Amino acid sequence: MLALRSMDIIYSAFIKCFGLIIGMDPYLIEVTKLTLLISALSTLTSFIIGVPAGLVIAQSDFAFKRLAISVINAGMGLPPVVVGLVVALLFGRSGVFGDLDLLYTRTAVFISQLIIALPMACGLTIAACGEVPRALKLQLDSFGAGVYQKSFYLAREIKKSLIVITMAAFGSVISEVGAVIMVGGNILNETRVLTTAIVSEVRVGNYDTALGFAFILLALTFAVNYAVTVITPGKKSGF
Amino acid sequence: MNIVEIKDLSFKYAADKNRAGFALSVPALALASGSSLALFGASGAGKSTLLAICASLQKGFAGSVKLFGTPLNNYKRGTDAEAVSRMAILFQDAPLFNCGVYENISIGLQIRKTPRAEIKKRVDEMIEKLNISGIAYADAREISGGQAKRVCLARLLVLKPELLFLDEPFYSLDAINRSQIMHELKRLSAEAGIALMLVTHDKNEALALCENLAVMDAGSIIRYGDIKSCFNNPMSETEARLLGRNMVFYGRVAGCRDEVAEIECGNETQSMKFQAAADYKKGDKVCVMISPQDLSVSPAEDETGAKSPASSALNCFEGKIVSAAHYEFGMLLNIITASGAVFQAYITSRSYDSLRLGPEKKVKIFIKATAVKSFLMP
Numbered sequence: 077m078l079a080l081r082s083m084d085i086i087y088s089a090f091i092k093c094f095g096l097i098i099g100m101d102p103y104l105i106e107v108t109k110l111t112l113l114i115s116a117l118s119t120l121t122s123f124i125i126g127v128p129a130g131l132v133i134a135q136s137d138f139a140f141k142r143l144a145i146s147v148i149n150a151g152m153g154l155p156p157v158v159v160g161l162v163v164a165l166l167f168g169r170s171g172v173f174g175d176l177d178l179l180y181t182r183t184a185v186f187i188s189q190l191i192i193a194l195p196m197a198c199g200l201t202i203a204a205c206g207e208v209p210r211a212l213k214l215q216l217d218s219f220g221a222g223v224y225q226k227s228f229y230l231a232r233e234i235k236k237s238l239i240v241i242t243m244a245a246f247g248s249v250i251s252e253v254g255a256v257i258m259v260g261g262n263i264l265n266e267t268r269v270l271t272t273a274i275v276s277e278v279r280v281g282n283y284d285t286a287l288g289f290a291f292i293l294l295a296l297t298f299a300v301n302y303a304v305t306v307i308t309p310g311k312k313s314g315f
Numbered sequence: 316m317n318i319v320e321i322k323d324l325s326f327k328y329a330a331d332k333n334r335a336g337f338a339l340s341v342p343a344l345a346l347a348s349g350s351s352l353a354l355f356g357a358s359g360a361g362k363s364t365l366l367a368i369c370a371s372l373q374k375g376f377a378g379s380v381k382l383f384g385t386p387l388n389n390y391k392r393g394t395d396a397e398a399v400s401r402m403a404i405l406f407q408d409a410p411l412f413n414c415g416v417y418e419n420i421s422i423g424l425q426i427r428k429t430p431r432a433e434i435k436k437r438v439d440e441m442i443e444k445l446n447i448s449g450i451a452y453a454d455a456r457e458i459s460g461g462q463a464k465r466v467c468l469a470r471l472l473v474l475k476p477e478l479l480f481l482d483e484p485f486y487s488l489d490a491i492n493r494s495q496i497m498h499e500l501k502r503l504s505a506e507a508g509i510a511l512m513l514v515t516h517d518k519n520e521a522l523a524l525c526e527n528l529a530v531m532d533a534g535s536i537i538r539y540g541d542i543k544s545c546f547n548n549p550m551s552e553t554e555a556r557l558l559g560r561n562m563v564f565y566g567r568v569a570g571c572r573d574e575v576a577e578i579e580c581g582n583e584t585q586s587m588k589f590q591a592a593a594d595y596k597k598g599d600k601v602c603v604m605i606s607p608q609d610l611s612v613s614p615a616e617d618e619t620g621a622k623s624p625a626s627s628a629l630n631c632f633e634g635k636i637v638s639a640a641h642y643e644f645g646m647l648l649n650i651i652t653a654s655g656a657v658f659q660a661y662i663t664s665r666s667y668d669s670l671r672l673g674p675e676k677k678v679k680i681f682i683k684a685t686a687v688k689s690f691l692m693p
Contacts, residue, residue, distance in 0.1 A: 232414070
């Protein structure tokens with residue numbers, strides 16, 4: 077009986093989902109647009125900051141380098157709820173940045189997603205640089221390459237890894253829910269994204285609508301990953 | 316003018332779970348402009364570390380190392396680029412960048428901010444010189460090991476360096492490619508007057524490319540000098556073994572006449588008498604070294620049973636071939652004498668076949684007194 081009920085929900089969700097998409101439902105479009113906008117922005121920002129930082133850390137020798145890398149790696153495993161809690165405390169009315177009045181805004185959601193994606197971009201870049209043959213790095217040194225030149229050529233060596241890093245960061249922020257709810261408040265037309273919309277629909281018992289959103293989320297994640305894979309440099313993509 | 320100058324260099328790193336501890340100590344070493352030096356020794360002797368220090372790739376050393384007059388102690392890569400811009404390094408592997416061959420060759424010039432027109436001119440010229448125009452626009456990941464080594468070499472020579480560091484550059488290449496690339500390198504470096512510092516444990520590479528030799532053992536240079544004189548006259552047992560003289564005997568001088576010393580070597584299990592071209596006093600304790608290349612071998616009797624003819628060589632021993640193995644240029648024979656001493660001899664395959672040699676065959680070994688190298692023991 078339970079299995080039949082589940083199948084009914086999934087079937088109904090498919091119908092509802094296609095209905096929403098074909099009908100260009102304004103609620104769906106708004107939530108999807110916002111999800112893509114914030115996730116893409118946080119992924120892009122984490123890439124712009126994290127990758128160069130990772131490249132510089134990977135090739136530099138400084139005191140506590142191992143400690144720094146350990147901290148970054150630990151950041152990759154940060155529980156999103158804890159990130160949300162910290163951001164909420166910092167940007168709450170009594171927080172250090174309380175005066176900015178950012179809590180329950182898109183900016184707060186962006187910041188929490190950035191904190192989740194940044195260690196990932198930085199840590200995975202450091203790991204990818206570790207895979208570049210030592211002789212190649214020494215060759216760059218022997219040419220007299222400075223930090224920025226070396227970073228450029230290292231980035232070119234790990235370009236496929238950089239695409240994987242982008243995918244991983246995007247996948248992690250677009251599917252994030254704990255921190256987004258905590259700092260965004262799941263406000264309709266303001267901070268509601270696909271994941272928090274699913275939570276809202278489940279809360280009110282609209283399982284079919286929730287599943288519809290879930291399908292769209294999965295389709296979006298797949299589409300973005302597929303697009304990135306197709307434009308990957310190299311032979312016929314697919315790494 | 317010296318382009319590399321080392322004084323009181325010492326470098327060490329402590330042992331950890333991944334590697335054994337190591338200490339390098341070089342009181343003095345210099346490389347003059349346009350000259351060539353081979354750092355020769357067994358694995359772990361410190362050759363590559365010494366080269367890395369001279370090439371500014373290894374920090375943390377004590378003493379003075381100057382590259383083109385620039386002290387490398389506090390060298391900052393990228394900002395103090397003058398000395399580095401005058402040298403280039405060819406590594407053991409052929410590391411190519413993840414792009415096309417043409418761009419691989421031009422990367423060093425791009426980093427050194429050479430004008431675009433000049434880059435094109437130099438790269439085209441080098442592609443022509445190294446005969447790699449067929450792969451100039453290929454993907455660097457799709458070319459063979461020999462071609463990759465040529466591309467690496469082209470990438471360095473377009474920089475027009477005054478000094479080329481070579482860290483076992485022909486390792487992993489087949490014999491044909493090794494020989495071709497070695498001769499191309501020799502020709503191009505001679506044409507451009509490039510000084511060479513080569514790390515190798517291959518005698519042929521060292522002899523083909525360099526005029527001076529530094530023999531290294533356990534982090535120290537145990538011999539430095541003209542390459543031919545070093546190979547021909549090793550001064551210690553370690554040096555002799557490193558340079559390929561793997562037959563070493565110890566003994567005392569029994570007498571000396573006409574600048575030929577009679578040396579009695581042996582222990583409980585074996586005894587030999589060598590005639591060596593040397594001037595010693597009776598009773599001197601000496602070490603005798605013989606290289607497998609210096610032995611000449613003939614059957615003890617020919618097919619008619621006649622004894623082998625007399626020879627001008629003062630050392631003649633009878634023995635039996637224990638084993639015969641093929642090597643790059645012929646056969647390596649292991650021969651045991653009646654007194655129990657084991658000799659090794661390199662002979663050509665043609666001689667091996669024409670003399671009908673083989674295991675268990677009785678042979679005579681001839682060694683000229685001038686080929687028996689010896690030195691006084693403390």
